[in-house]
Amino acid sequence: MLVVITGRTTVVEETTHITQWVREKVGNGDIRGIVDPRLEGNYNVNVAWRVVELAMACVSTNSSTRPNMNYVVRELKECLPQTVPQQRRRSSNDAAGIALTTSNMRSVFRPNTR
Numbered sequence: 001m002l003v004v005i006t007g008r009t010t011v012v013e014e015t016t017h018i019t020q021w022v023r024e025k026v027g028n029g030d031i032r033g034i035v036d037p038r039l040e041g042n043y044n045v046n047v048a049w050r051v052v053e054l055a056m057a058c059v060s061t062n063s064s065t066r067p068n069m070n071y072v073v074r075e076l077k078e079c080l081p082q083t084v085p086q087q088r089r090r091s092s093n094d095a096a097g098i099a100l101t102t103s104n105m106r107s108v109f110r111p112n113t114r
Contacts, residue, residue, distance in 0.1 A: 001051070001058060002018045003018065008021075019059045032045075034048070
């Protein structure tokens with residue numbers, strides 16, 4: 001999740017693991033420094049915090065405190081509707097990209113049939 005949120009690889013700045021990098025940014029209250037800069041600030045900051053906190057819970061060193069996947073999916077689904085008003089403020093040229101992104105997100109969070 002941290003790779004998706006940040007748009008970075010698992011190793012940041014050649015020697016720092018992404019979890020440590022995000023932990024430092026969270027400690028400084030720097031959500032804009034965490035979220036993928038390609039979004040150009042076009043996101044709901046409260047949702048970004050919620051998703052980052054969820055991602056950090058998923059990488060907790062104490063496995064008993066990590067959320068299960070049902071909880072993670074439920075939380076992410078709750079965040080999705082909160083992003084729509086922010087996305088609607090974009091120009092109509094971005095509408096196709098938004099629809100594609102939303103569609104991709106839904107397919108990622110839906111389990112594959114076996």
